[in-house]
Amino acid sequence: MASSSSFSSSTVTSKFIGFLLLLSSLQLDLSLGSDLHYKNQTSFRPKKEIQNLRRIEEYLKRINKPSIKTIHSPDGDVIECVPSHLQPAFDHPQLRGQKPLDLPEMPSIANETTNEESFNQLWSQSGECCPIGSIPIRRTTKTDVLRARSVRRFGRRLKKPIRRDSSGGGHEHAVVFVNGEQYYGAKASINVWAPRVTDAYEFSLSQIWLISGSFGHDLNTIEAGWQVSPELYGDNYPRFFTYWTQTDAYQATGCYNLLCSGFVQTNNKIAIGAAISPRSSYNGRQFDLGLMIWKDPKHGHWWLELGNGLLVGYWPVFLFSHLRSHASMVQFGGEVVNSRSSGGHTGTQMGSGHFADEGFEKAAYFRNLQVVDWDNNLLPLSNLHVLADHPACYNIRQGKNNVWGTYFYYGGPGRNPRCP
Template sequence: MVLLFCMDLLVDAVLPWTKIRNKPCCCGVVDHNHNRRQHQCIQTQAMLAEETTTPRHFRIMASSSSSSSTAHRNTIPVIFTFVSFLLSPDGDVIDCVLSHLQPAFDHPQLKGQKPLDPPERPKGHDSEDAATESLFQLWTNSSVSCPEGTVPIRRTTENDVLRASSIRRFGRKIRRGVRRDTMSSDHEHAVAFVNGDQYYGAKASINVWTPRVTDQYEFSLSQVWVISGSFGNDLNTIEAGWQVSPELYGDGYPRFFTYWTTDAYQATGCYNLLCSGFVQTNNRIAIGAAISPRSSYKSRQFDIGIMIWKDPKHGHWWLEFGPGLLIGYWPSFLFSHLRGAASMIQFGGEIVNTRSTGYHTSTQMGSGHFADEGFGKASYFRNLQVVDWDNSLLPLSNLHLLADHPSCYNIKAGTNSVWGNYIYYGGPGRNGRCA
C-alpha cells in the first residue's frame, strides 16, 4: 500500500479563524517501509484573508492495488472540505468540516446523505448526571466551537502517519483488543463484563488520568466495549473512552476516542474518524482531541460520561459524551452481528506490553495504582448500566471480573446507593511481582 499525503494550510496565529495565510503544500509518497520515494513542494496561491469561511480542502488518502471493495475498506482518511480551523493549545489543528462532507460520507452507502436527527434516549437516562467534576477538551477551553453545520475533526498530519509502525497499522488496532480468557498476549486487560443476554447499549462514567506510556508502540486506554459475534474473525465491537497513545497522537495526553470493527480488527474499522463509518453530529467535541483537566493522585477527580445505545427506530448505534452531548452514530450497516443486539458489554482498562526492553512494560493502566487503593488513588468506572430491549437503562447483574495479570494490573467491584455498580482498576505494570 502507498500513502499520498497533502496538507494545504497552516494557522499563522493563535486566534482561531484569523490571520490564516497560505503555506507551501507539501506532497509526497510514503511506502510501507516509511521511505519517502518522491517529494515535492508546490507553492499555492494566496487564498485566505481574515475571518474567511470559504471552504478549503484537506486530503490524506491511501491507495491499494487490491480489488475495489478491498481498496475501499483499506482507505484510511479521506478527502474532506473545511470552512475554518482552530489551533489547540496542545498543537492540534481542529478543522471545522461541513457536516455532509465529513469522512463518513465517503462510504458508498452514505454518499449523498446527511446526518440523522437525534434519536430517543434510553428511559432512565439523566443527562444531568453530576460527575465529580466536568471535563472538556483543550481546544474548547476558550469557549470556542465550530460553526453550526460543521463538525470538528482533528487534522491528521504527515508526522502522525510516519509514526505508525506500518501503513497497514495506521489508525487501527491490529491485534485482538477484547479478552474472553486469561491467555497471555501483548494486550493486557483489567475489565468487568456481563454476557448471556441481549444488550442494546451501555453507560458509565470514567475518571480520566494521564498514565505513563513507556514505549511509542504501546498505549493505555480505559473504555466501554459493546461486543457481538464470536472471538474469531467475525468479532464486532464498538468502543469509546479515553486513551494515551504516543504512536497515534504523538504525545502523552489522554484523548477522547472511538473505535469499531466488524471482522476482529483485520480490515474494517479504525480509530476516531480515520476511515469512513462513524457519522459525527456534534460541533463542540473533536474525537481524538485531548481531555482537560485530568484527575490527580489524592486530589480532585474528573470523569467523563460515555453512553452507547441502539436507536430503536433506525437501528444505528449512537454515542453520547459528557453531560448529554450527542456525538454521532455508527450506521447499523457497518456491522454483521451488531445489526442486532450485543452479546457482551465490557468496562475497564487495556494496555499494550511490547516487552521492548526484554521484560514487562512499565506502562501504567488508569492512574498507575492498584484497585485496592480506592477513591482518589485508583481509577474507577461508576454507575455502570446496560440498555435492554425496551430501551431502558438497567443496573448490572451477574458482573464478572477479569485481570489478565493481576500482579501488574488488577480490578475490584462494588455497589452503593450513590455510584450504583462501580469498579476500581489499574496498576503500574512492571514491579517486584510483575516481571
C-alpha cells in the same frame, strides 16, 4: 651461484608483481561491485520511499476534508471545522449523498449523581468553536502516519484473533463484563487520568466495549472512552476516542475516531481524538467522562452520548454483522499493550497507575454501570464477571452502593517486584 641467485630473485620479483596486479584487479572488481550495489540500492530505496509517501499523501488528501475554519489548540493540535456533509463517513458507498440523521430515541434514564460538566477539551480553551453545520476534526499529519510505519497500520488496532480468557497479542485487561443476554447499549462514568506509557508503540486506555460474535475471526465491537497513545497522537495526553471493528476481529476493518468511513458525527462541540482537560490527580480532584452507547429503536443505528445529553454521533447499523441486531457482551475497564521491549513486563500504567486496593482519589474507577435492554430502558448490571489478566501488574475490585450504583476500582503500575 651468481646466475642461480639472479634467476631466483627475478622470478620472485615477477611473481610479486603478478600478485600485486591480481590484487589490484580484485580490488577494482570489488569496488565496481560495491558501486553497482550502492547504485542499485539508491535507485531502489527512493522508489520505495516515494511510493510510500505517495500513499500517505493520497490518504491524507482523502481523510483531511476541506474546512471552513481552522482552530489551533494549546497542545499543538490543529482542529478543522469541516461541513457535516463532507466528513469522512460520507465517503462510504452506503452513505454517499446522505446527511446526518435526526435525533434518536433516548433510553429512559435512572437517577444518578453525575460530574460530566467538568469534561472539557484543550482545543476549546482557545475560546473558538466550530460553526453550526460543521464538525471539529483533528487534522492528521504526515508525521502522524509515519509514526505508525504504514498507512495500513495507522488508525487501526491490529490484533491476532483473541479469546476472552487470554491477553492475546500482548494486550492486557482489567475489566468487568456481562454476557448471556441481549444487550442494546451501556452507560458509565469513567474517571480520567494521564497514565504513563513507556513505549512509543504501546497504549493505555479505559473504555466501554459492546461486543458480538466470537473471539475468533468474526468479532464485532463498538468502543469509546479515553486513551493515551503516543503512536497515534504523538504525545501522552489522555484523549477522548472511539473505535469499531466489523466482522473480522481487528484484522482489516474499522478504525479509531474519524480515520475511516464509519462513524457519523453530529456534534460541533466535541473533537474525537482531542485531548481531555482537566484530568484527575493523586490525592486531588477527580474528574469523570460520562458515556452512553445505545441502539436507536427507530433506525437501528448505534449512538454515542457524552456527558449529560451531548450527542456525538452514530455508527450506522450496516457497518456490522453480529452487532446489526444486538450485543452479546458488554465490557467496562482498562487495557494496555505490553510489548516487553525492554525484556521484561512493560512499565506502562493502567488507570491512575495505582492498584484498585488504594481506592478513591488514588485508584481509577468506573461508576454507575448500566446496560440498555430490548425496550430501551437503562438497567443495573446483574451476573457481573470480574477479570484481570495479570493481577500482579493490574488488578480490579468491584463494589456497589446507593450513590455510585455498581462501580469498580482498577489499574496498576505494570512492572513491579511482583510483575517482573
